Amino acid sequence: EVQLVESGGGLVQPGRSMKLSCAASGFTFSNYGMAWVRQAPKKGLEWVAYISYDGGSTYYRDPVKGRFTISRDNAKSTLYLQMDSLRSEDTATYYCTTDSGYLLFAYWGQGTLVTVSS
């Protein structure tokens, strides 16, 4: 059974940093691209970042380019999202997802809430 467990969320002040983690199990992590998708409170879904199976390619939505960094450790089956210079509009639940190719999100974690506020 595919399991994705996010951690690292919480309350952070504007301009500060936070790093999210996603521990994967139940599938061969190193064979799959992975992504982060976020959902602001009571809002819709928004793709944030993608990383290829080997970490060689990464993509970001425009508002987070230069501030967020997606990475992975295939030996630990873990996905990361380093978020710097956080803004209030980054407040959301962040979901770790698998990519089935072409940014189709087949499996999702339970999410971790990031609140950016002073």
Added chain:
Amino acid sequence: DIQMTQSPASLSASLGETVTIECRASEDIYNGLAWYQQKPGKSPQLLIYNANSLHTGVPSRFSGSGSGTQYSLKINSLQSEDVASYFCQQYYNYPPTFGGGTKLELK
């Protein structure tokens, strides 16, 4: 970016009823469309991909159809466990984009 417009934004239906949710893309997405179900307080779950293919383990009362810019999700014989929000997503073109969601409640 391709804009995805869902309708209706909310929907109330009775048990056993058939429900249809629509999704319109701002340009042709060539069946690169997925539907997700998000139950209250839970994470989204993939229901349909490639516009009409059922994801593993999804009940057959769910079906998808459409082409070009117009797509729909149909739920036959509505069950209580289908109360949820439903989102469409296009993955034909980068960046992937989602519809605003449809909240389905029981009447």
